Amino acid sequence: MTVDRRGTWESIPEMVLSAGDRFGAAEAVVDGPLRLTFSQLVERVRVAAGAFASLGVGKGDRVAIWAPNSAEWIVAAFGLLTAGGVLVPVNTRFRAEEAHDIVVRSGAKAVLVQQGFLGLEFTGPPGVPVIDLTSDFLTSGSPFERAVAGDDVADIVFTSGTTGRPKGVLMTHAQTLRLYAEWCDLAQLRQGDRYLIVNPFFHIFGYKAGCVASLIRGATILPVPVFDVDVVLDLVERERVTMLPGPPTLYHSLLEAQSKGGRDLSSLRTAVTGAADIPVELIRRVREELPFRSIMTGYGLSEAGTVTASRPGDSFEDIATTVGTPCDGVEIRIAGDGEVLVRGYSVMRGYLDDPAATAEAIDPHGWLRTGDLGSLDERGHLRIVGRKKDMFIVGGFNAYPAEIEGFLLKHPAVAQVAVIGVPDDRMGQVGKAFVVRHGPVSEQELIDWSREHMAGFKVPRTVEFREELPLTATGKVLKDRLR
Structure with missing residues (x-):
């Protein structure tokens, strides 16, 4: 049925x-x-x-x-x-x-x-x-x-x-x-x-x-309580897993395991991920080095569920650099300050016992203020450039951490990165990058490389190398902890 x-x-x-x-x-x-x-x-x-x-x-x-x-x-x-x-x-x-x-x-x-x-x-x-x-x-x-x-x-x-x-x-x-x-x-x-x-x-x-999607469609649910790459790989092999959504870090782990060999991942068919910016190279490697035949990326939030998604046949570039186009019955527009606004049947009924916060979030015309900054291209693909609260101002220029992180992820030695604004006497604020490496690179090399690839005000002034970044259980970087 x-x-x-x-x-x-x-x-x-x-x-x-x-x-x-x-x-x-x-x-x-x-x-x-x-x-x-x-x-x-x-x-x-x-x-x-x-x-x-x-x-x-x-x-x-x-x-x-x-x-x-x-x-x-x-x-x-x-x-x-x-x-x-x-x-x-x-x-x-x-x-x-x-x-x-x-x-x-x-x-x-x-x-x-x-x-x-x-x-x-x-x-x-x-x-x-x-x-x-x-x-x-x-x-x-x-x-x-x-x-x-x-x-x-x-x-x-x-x-x-x-x-x-x-x-x-x-x-x-x-x-x-x-x-x-x-x-x-x-x-x-x-x-x-x-x-x-x-x-x-x-x-x-x-x-x-x-869970809900699996019961709608008749898929077998294999719950994993804590992400452990070896446990995941064992389950993929033993249970012939076909569907494996997760954050970009999950696919980095799979690629690393695949390169070491000795694992049978041939059952995997469908990947689903989502982030402000995913390296195009990661999407290309997932398609070429892993058995996945389809990759979907999307954008959503608690207040509206899944808002946009890529479509079958989208290019590596589209899947990596945009979050696709709106779901059926969902509208998107970009406000004057760059904030992504969402309207449609899937927008929440409101916040529990908080009419003031609800009115602040949803305007009288039904548009939900997402707090995310983005742009729409001529084909209607949404690109997320960052959070309004994360934006910092460098000498009068608006700097968006997600955009800077996207540039830095193109460097071959950068596995993960988070950028925040820190106080600066001359510029007001400047960028600081926290980087997890998967290859040799020094702070100065990364800063010099950044100068070649992005506008001067976007270039991080300092780089701090970490073994890992503090993450929420859903894979978001805890920037407050970095600050």
């Missing part, structure tokens, strides 16, 4: 529960020794829904999941939605204080955790029950489902909080189903694909472009 782009289901639970009829005995989830067919997964989801109902979770009630990628996370999330609840995923890298803030502000009735993950014992704020996903809770209910409407809020995903306190983004069932049915087409996700998910489930890339 295929589904049109808008989907024929009213809600996410309706789509998930139909997967048993649609895909039956095919494998739905492979998590270590645990293997679940679609029929078995649906049965577990119904039973988990009963457990949530017994816990007192009613329609619209919220429950937080603060746990890594696992089969239990999938059963809990879809069980909660099937009980009529609202999912609040929490970043596993958050400290207790940060997580408790989100649990309290969301009004969560309970928080589900995986004790011992990364050596941590997860706690809840006072008065909120903490349930271990590996306990018998998920299997303690009787099969249950509650009617849910397409316009009901399905989840509250909190922003990453890189620019202040995280805000809760309200999204409905219908928005998610329509957008990620289209995502399946754009990413060329097929029934029977084996989809290794390294992107965290607490993020829309892992949860919606991962």
Whole structure:
């Protein structure tokens, strides 16, 4: 059964529960020794829904999941939605204080955790029950489902909080189903694909472009709780993985492993990535040195889901230097100051309990201010040049770190780079580059090379070499920590 782009289901639970009829005995989830067919997964989801109902979770009630990628996370999330609840995923890298803030502000009735993950014992704020996903809770209910409407809020995903306190983004069932049915087409996700998910489930890339998309299309989910290149390579070989999305660093790791030899990566067919700027050479190498037959790049944010995507047949240059063209039903325009504005059905319903922040983010005409700076070419391809907050001014000229990073990534010895603005007595601010090398290069050599390749005001004045850059769990550089 295929589904049109808008989907024929009213809600996410309706789509998930139909997967048993649609895909039956095919494998739905492979998590270590645990293997679940679609029929078995649906049965577990119904039973988990009963457990949530017994816990007192009613329609619209919220429950937080603060746990890594696992089969239990999938059963809990879809069980909660099937009980009529609202999912609040929490970043596993958050400290207790940060997580408790989100649990309290969301009004969560309970928080589900995986004790011992990364050596941590997860706690809840006072008065909120903490349930271990590996306990018998998920299997303690009787099969249950509650009617849910397409316009009901399905989840509250909190922003990453890189620019202040995280805000809760309200999204409905219908928005998610329509957008990620289209995502399946754009990413060329097929029934029977084996989809290794390294992107965290607490993020829309892992949860919606991962779990939801897999259940729409009938792909097998292989959850990975922590990115470890050897674990990923073992799974690719053993489980014949076909679909492997992730940040550019994932593909660097695969290329390195391929060059050493001894690994069978022949099953890989589809790559999906996204970043402000990816080296064209990386995309070319992924296509030429790895078995991938299609590569998609895209641009999205919690407040609007996937906004743009490349299309099959786009050139290396387009995939690497642009984030493609808008999804169906989504409009983009560039404001006078260069900010990317987005309008369409997929824009959030608003921020949780924060009408002022919502009004600041979405203007009266429905345009969402993304905080990203970009440009559109004559073909409608969007190019992201950086974050408004990251921009720094060098002697009166606007400097965009993402653009400078893009130049520096073209140097053969640069593996990763992050650029920030630092105070300067004469120029106001100047650029400083933090670089992870994969070849020999000195600070002066890199600065001299930069002078040949970019305007003087963009050239970093200093370079600091690092073994690694501080990253969020979703692969974004923590520039605040560099500052």
